[in-house]
Amino acid sequence: MPRTFTLKFLRLVLVVLVVTFITFGLTKLQPGDPVSKIIPFGTAQQKAELRTDLGLDKPFIAQYGKWLGNFVQGDFGKYYDSKQSVNTVIKTSLPVSLELMLYAQFFALLIAIPLGVTTAYRAGSKYDRGANATMFALLALPNFVVALLLAIYVGAKWQLLPTQSNVIPFPLNPLDNWTYMLMPVVALTLGQIAVYMRLLRSDMIATLQEDFITTAKAKGIPTRRILWRHALRPSSLTLLTVAGLNVGALIGGAIVVENVFGVPGLGKRITEAILAKQYPALQSYVAIIAILYVTVNFAIDILYSVLDPRIRNARSVA
């Protein structure tokens, strides 16, 4: 186990290096120049000075190296103009995004798992077909469409919930927090439910054909218990894998949804950093997300062996 752990950690480091290096390259490919953004009306000399000040005149690799060196030491850089520390921004915005993504993931699974289990048990029934059709419809709705529809109807027309969440200090009292978080969470959740439900459903259908399910039935175990205690666990490996990989989609979705609802999360900060060409800040945000993503999937690798004891042994043999 320590050896696999080391390997995983090395993989994490490698992924973060590759991701940040590519992002760094991409920022350089962006047309325009941060200096013209900061002092659009400065003279050529002023601009050259600023460029030297910010280290933008140095070669690409040197710039990347400097950022990386600071990042590793926990200094995530500063905004060019305001000199605001990126660390403080992350401290306030990351929890907001995490909250949003956790809620979305939690509710997507909370709805998808019972749906997957029950539709698999009644595969082919009217209930199954109805649930599948509904979920497909939701899957076809991109989250920005859902977000905008919610903002227009629930927020603006019916005035049920606030459309702009940029005022929420975090953490707020739970109820207030919820009034701000509800619509972003719903917008982010809906599309995920269908994916999770359909995955679990097909795996459950296969599991329910297994001999050990007949054994459980022949033992006199009630159906409900067979579904939840015997069939769900062996059926959940694919779901778990995808739930982990889907964190990527959630991050993408969070960027969109945070912008629609003005949620002061990392997604919003990333958009701002891209538009304002705040390279060091952007770099650090991307790196944080990459670390988050790889760590979640690392945790899921460990969860496999919790869910399926056969995987534990496969590992020790290998």
Place this chain on the structure above:
Amino acid sequence: MSAASIKESSATTPASEAPLLVVNDLKTYFKTDRGLVRAVDGVSFTLERGRTLGVVGESGSGKTVLSRSIMGLLPKRDVERSGSVKFEGVELVGADTSLMVEYWGDQMAMVFQDPMTSLNPVMRVGKQITEGLRQHLDISKDHANQTALALLSSVGIPEPERRLRQYPHEMSGGMRQRVMIAIAIACGPKLLFADEPTTALDVTVQAQILDLLQTQQRDRYMAMILVTHDLGVVAGRTDEIAVMYAGKVVEKAPTKVLFSNLRHPYTEALLSSIPKISDPSHTRLKTIGGRPPNLINPPSGCKFSPRCAYATDKCRTEEPPLSAPDSDGHQFSCWFPVELSAKQTAGVR
């Protein structure tokens, strides 16, 4: 059948007087896209407690479906089940799952064919045993664990404490089948089905498992239905044998009578297809020509006629009924039953 009529039938026949299991004209058809598969087509028999019935037939003869149909384990959808199965006088055909859950595991249990797939791979063996116990017997966790321990010892598993905490994949096939038997006998069922319990096992383990089943059956005074394709398996271990072909019982007799006086050509063919140790090496295996019949469009007349060495025109047009039991309790369905001389050439062991 409704719940009301179940109560009625149990009221009219007191449980103590009724035979343990009475199967009457049981039919089980599967609706498929290609047509109706008549997997079990009118099977009747009676089984008393403490007795063992062997059900023999080749693949596709309906023997596995028969055992599952009696126990009511088949899915409800696309399955037509008719006839009657009375367990201690209670009608089980058409009974609600909520009623069957009371019987499954508690009154009747099954040992399945393949122990490699019949145990839940992600649940500890101990849990798989205690689960049924706690479901039916309303006992404490500790008590259930103690019982599971005793059960594992009784099915001949060494170091039962350690085994209880293991997962199925940490055990050999023979061990797993012993666990399956422990699970099946856990609640002290009155009727035990063993559905080809040794087919998936090493030859060396087969006899052990069959002996174990037999011991448990005797010690616990259970009725047992032993389903197999191997006449050798049932030879010394059953009181009665039913030979199935194309969803029907074609010959049924007490074990000794069947082996000494078989009457159906199919039974004869089955018996002569068993290789004999006394044969010189390189003796060609005797097989039954042709294939098991298509159960969607079965052949007219006797279902075995296309493969039968003695078939005549009558066999191909008229289906022989199962004869009434003679003084030995021997029944068979054949127009031209095998005579004594022919039986001897078949080489009875």
